[in-house]
Amino acid sequence: MRASRFFISTLKEAPSDAEIVSHKLMLRAGMIKRLGSGIYTYMPMGLRIIRKVENIIREEMNRAGAIELLMPVVQPAELWQETGRWDKMGPELMRVKDRHGRDFAIQPTSEEVITDVVRNDIKSYRQLPINFYHIQTKFRDERRPRFGLMRGREFTMKDAYSFDRDVAGMQRSYQIMYDAYVRIFERFGLQFRAVAADNGAIGGSGSHEFHVIADTGEDALVYSPESDYAANMEAAEAVAPATPRAAPSQPLTRTPTPGKAKCEAVAELLNLPLQQTVKSIVLAVDSEEAGTQVWLLMLRGDHDLNEVKAAKVPGLANYRFATESEIVEHFGTRPGYLGPIGTKKPVRVVADRTVAAMSDFVCGANEEDFHFTGANWGRDLPEPEVADLRNVVAGDPSPDGRGRLAIQRGIEVGHVFQLGTRYSEDMQATYLDETGKPQLMQMGCYGIGVTRILGAAIEQNFDDKGIIWPAAIAPFQVVLCPMGYDRSEMVRTETDRLYDALIAAGVDVILDDRGERPGVMFADWELIGVPHRVVIGERGLKEGKLEYQGRRDAAATAVAVAEMPAFVRARLAA
CATH class of the missing domain: 3.30.930.10 (Bira Bifunctional Protein; Domain 2)
Structure with a gap:
């Protein structure tokens, strides 16, 4: 071409x-x-x-x-x-x-x-x-x-x-x-x-x-x-913690947390690690037979809900996030202070595997500006349904038991x-x-x-000059950039000879015969991302050399004129 x-x-x-x-x-x-x-x-x-x-x-x-x-x-x-x-x-x-x-x-x-x-x-x-x-x-x-x-x-x-x-x-x-x-x-x-x-x-x-x-x-x-x-x-x-849940060591305490609706803010106020807090996510499921059922999902304060996993919990396939009015109706307070203890109306509680293994945790008290500290399963509230609800994080154990996740x-x-x-x-x-x-x-x-x-x-493949295509899917595998193709018979003759040799070898090559200045020509092909470039110029030809440069190469390589077709084919094969 x-x-x-x-x-x-x-x-x-x-x-x-x-x-x-x-x-x-x-x-x-x-x-x-x-x-x-x-x-x-x-x-x-x-x-x-x-x-x-x-x-x-x-x-x-x-x-x-x-x-x-x-x-x-x-x-x-x-x-x-x-x-x-x-x-x-x-x-x-x-x-x-x-x-x-x-x-x-x-x-x-x-x-x-x-x-x-x-x-x-x-x-x-x-x-x-x-x-x-x-x-x-x-x-x-x-x-x-x-x-x-x-x-x-x-x-x-x-x-x-x-x-x-x-x-x-x-x-x-x-x-x-x-x-x-x-x-x-x-x-x-x-x-x-x-x-x-x-x-x-x-x-x-x-x-x-x-x-x-x-x-x-x-x-x-x-x-x-x-x-x-x-x-x-x-x-x-996200696999369940390997260690069993520790026994309760703190009393359940209704603790003031004025204006602290987020787990991060509560942990900072109480000088506790975020990993000791539990966040509440309220979902609703509508059905013609049973009306609307409200669910409370519980995750550790530093974990995020995986919505695809939530939909796989039996009964939650068609869930939606509950409205604020539904939350107030069932918990007696607005979002930010919700928890499983003392709800205004019954809700179905599902705890993430990590939360199910926690003791002495912090959760909302269903009262604005208050949280419970020292909450424990079995003692302060019933054992929950347990499911894998969260996104994994780097460092979690691999589910196959081999190493840590990245x-x-x-x-x-x-x-x-x-x-x-x-x-x-x-x-x-x-x-x-x-x-x-x-x-x-x-x-x-x-x-x-x-x-x-x-x-x-x-x-995956670019730099500040443009695209860097892998050779198999590049628009052209090789570009020939002659210096003065329209002015120098020596350059034109050798360029045409190389072009014909590469075509005969089945190489997908384009010859830039537009007569553009070298800077414009190079910039175009670096932007387009052709992975292999050969420069043909009078100075090099007088020395019996052509210049090859791969799109990722920092500098050009001088190659003997007669050896260039084989050199290019070798680079393509590599």
């Missing part, structure tokens, strides 16, 4: 609405153009990267035995109504009507459509297992689109769906896809981590997320450096799910077994955010 025949449109400054590094650099490098809120045009430079990402994914999916098809972006509402997701997805699901007034969804994912395909075409156990995938545009009507391609409304995703006879078969298909994902991210050249995850709105029994490691990542990844344990924050288990930031770019019969049961996707009896198919689903990979890769 010659730059004069390509479209290069770089900017010195990013638009003011660009928020994070990847968003700013992609706009400056001319890879994307904003069309509307969360909607972008992929410019030629950006599209080259997307196609390389897609090609790697396609090669590994095919290698894993998945079969490519293409499902429509617009899907009839009836399929989504069969599974209940037409209502459950809420406003994130973009709904449209055709000219006849019929409802359709602009797909955010394709479980319903692929299940409909399979239930109509797969009849016998002899046709299983099978795995279909496609790479297609998706749309999710994010409430607040931001961060460019990281959280846009329209995006490209690879989604795959496996169908098996039984759970063991589903688990084998899941492992095949998990292994394929590891190969995909290794080929991308990105530092990543696979972590156990919560299934969320997709449903099913088990899942793993794949995260690109980046300090700017939105997600907290929990892992043990001493073992293979890894999970996202939502799924990471936390790093990551950007989710892939997710694999064991769905089981979540969709096949709703949509009656069955096959006939060896005895001729119908059985529900066991499903898995597997997604990669194709366009999100671009943003995540940049968040």
Whole structure:
């Protein structure tokens, strides 16, 4: 490719609405153009990267035995109504009507459509297992689109769906896809981590997320450096304290805490460690049969509620946070002084594992400006229900018993799910077994955010000059920067010779023949992030040398003219 025949449109400054590094650099490098809120045009430079990402994914999916098809972006509402997701997805699901007034969804994912395909075409156990995938545009009507391609409304995703006879078969298909994902991210050249995850709105029994490691990542990844344990924050288990609860040593005392509504302020006033205080979180569950039930969750003062874990407590699946009027009705005081002792109305108390092991703790006295000190389970209040309710913190013991937990930031770019019969049961996707009896198919689903990979890769690989692409997904692997290409026949001849040699060797190379000044030329390609650069100039040619510089290299390396093609190929292979 010659730059004069390509479209290069770089900017010195990013638009003011660009928020994070990847968003700013992609706009400056001319890879994307904003069309509307969360909607972008992929410019030629950006599209080259997307196609390389897609090609790697396609090669590994095919290698894993998945079969490519293409499902429509617009899907009839009836399929989504069969599974209940037409209502459950809420406003994130973009709904449209055709000219006849019929409802359709602009797909955010394709479980319903692929299940409909399979239930109509797969009849016998002899046709299983099978795995279909496609790479297609998706749309999710994010409430607040931001961060460019990281959280846009329209995006490209690879989604795959496996169908098996039984759970063991589903688990084998899941492992095949998990292994394929590891190969995909290794080929991308990105530092990543696979972590156990919560299934969320997709449903099913088990899942793993794949995260690109980046300090700017939105997600907290929990892992043990001493073992293979890894999970996202939502799924990471906080194990119960190993030591038994100590016997009470203090009397229960109603203690004045004027104006101190937060655990931190109470601990400071009473000159106690924050770890001796307990915070109260009040939830409510509404039902037609029982009306509204109020729950009190108790966490240690320095811990945070994990809302996903709370929803897994039996009876709390559809919880909401209680209103202030409900809190006053049940506790007799406003938030800030709440506790389990002496509530105005009965509430259901659930203590986090850590709190259940505490003695002589501090909690609200259900009276403004007062807390109880010396509170103890069994003596001052009944033993509670106990559940894992909190986010883990660095230094917690690993759930596998090997080492202490560490936390790093990551950007989710892939997710694999064991769905089981979540969709096949709703949509009656069955096959006939060896005895001729119908059985529900066991499903898995597997997604990669194709366009999100671009943003995540940049968040992991950039410097003050611009992007640093891994060679496998760079828009071009090598850029040739001739000094005076339009003025020097010597430079032009040697540049063309090198260009032809690299093309013949299968190297994805671009020749910058635009006639730009060296400073402009170098700045453009450093911003764009091409990982390998060769400079051709008269002075060097007279000495029989060319200059090579890797995007991460601090200085250039002089290489003999005749040796440069082999040198570049060796660097690419490395």
